[in-house]
Amino acid sequence: MEILADYHTHTVYSHGKGTIEDNVKVAISKGIKTIGISDHGYKHLAYGIKLKDVQKMRDEIDLLNEKYPEINILLGMECNILDENGNIDINDKITGVVDYVMAGYHFASKPTSLRSMLNHFDNYLIKTEKAKHTNTKGIINAMKNNDIFVITHPGDKRDIYIEEVAKVAKEVGTRLEINGHHEFLNKEQIEKIKHINNKFIIGSDAHRPEHVGNFELAMKVIKSSNLDISQVENIRV
Numbered sequence: 087m088e089i090l091a092d093y094h095t096h097t098v099y100s101h102g103k104g105t106i107e108d109n110v111k112v113a114i115s116k117g118i119k120t121i122g123i124s125d126h127g128y129k130h131l132a133y134g135i136k137l138k139d140v141q142k143m144r145d146e147i148d149l150l151n152e153k154y155p156e157i158n159i160l161l162g163m164e165c166n167i168l169d170e171n172g173n174i175d176i177n178d179k180i181t182g183v184v185d186y187v188m189a190g191y192h193f194a195s196k197p198t199s200l201r202s203m204l205n206h207f208d209n210y211l212i213k214t215e216k217a218k219h220t221n222t223k224g225i226i227n228a229m230k231n232n233d234i235f236v237i238t239h240p241g242d243k244r245d246i247y248i249e250e251v252a253k254v255a256k257e258v259g260t261r262l263e264i265n266g267h268h269e270f271l272n273k274e275q276i277e278k279i280k281h282i283n284n285k286f287i288i289g290s291d292a293h294r295p296e297h298v299g300n301f302e303l304a305m306k307v308i309k310s311s312n313l314d315i316s317q318v319e320n321i322r323v
């Protein structure tokens with residue numbers, strides 16, 4: 087299997103263990119053609135990037151692209167879906183600097199209102215059906231209102247109606263991630279949506295350099311769900 091790209095890797099700019107260059111070196115050693123650095127959005131209360139670092143990361147990546155011409159290094163961001171209106175932690179300053187935006191649900195993202203704060207409790211303590219509807223609405227609105235390249239680990243941290251999410255993802259051209267670290271999408275989800283013909287991406291979600299390009303778990307999920315491999319954009323078998 088050839089890995090064309092790993093768009094989902096973290097560094098010390100959020101809570102990864104390695105530097106951008108460490109991730110790049112591992113990607114080169116694994117023959118990966120494109121690597122994306124996608125640290126957590128700034129409204130993640132525990133691990134978010136500092137806004138002042140975004141330009142620093144851009145400059146660092148521009149220099150590394152000159153130093154390592156054998157690989158294409160991109161700056162992305164893994165934004166947080168913050169509420170049911172689909173707000174994510176992005177602003178003009180960030181969109182002007184990053185190459186792509188991913189978004190997903192995370193614990194410890196900063197609520198935008200009392201209502202979105204209560205939804206955290208609904209999700210984590212009570213796990214109501216109402217919360218599942220609200221979560222689904224949030225992802226759908228996030229895809230409609232922002233230019234999102236990939237939804238990361240759909241269904242992880244917050245339960246969603248995956249068929250509804252997949253239909254809108256197909257309409258707006260957003261990819262769904264099969265995450266190599268958290269088992270989402272999982273076999274059951276893929277079996278429910280594979281007729282919709284979405285585009286899929288595998289992401290390692292590496293938090294350590296040595297995990298860059300670690301697609302083993304995702305490949306197991308793909309095989310067990312009998313997903314047509316040609317729908318997965320970033321590998322070639």
Ligand SMILES: [Zn+2]
Nearest residue numbers: 164190238239
């Ligand atoms: Zn994530």
Ligand SMILES: [Zn+2]
Nearest residue numbers: 094096164291
């Ligand atoms: Zn991640």
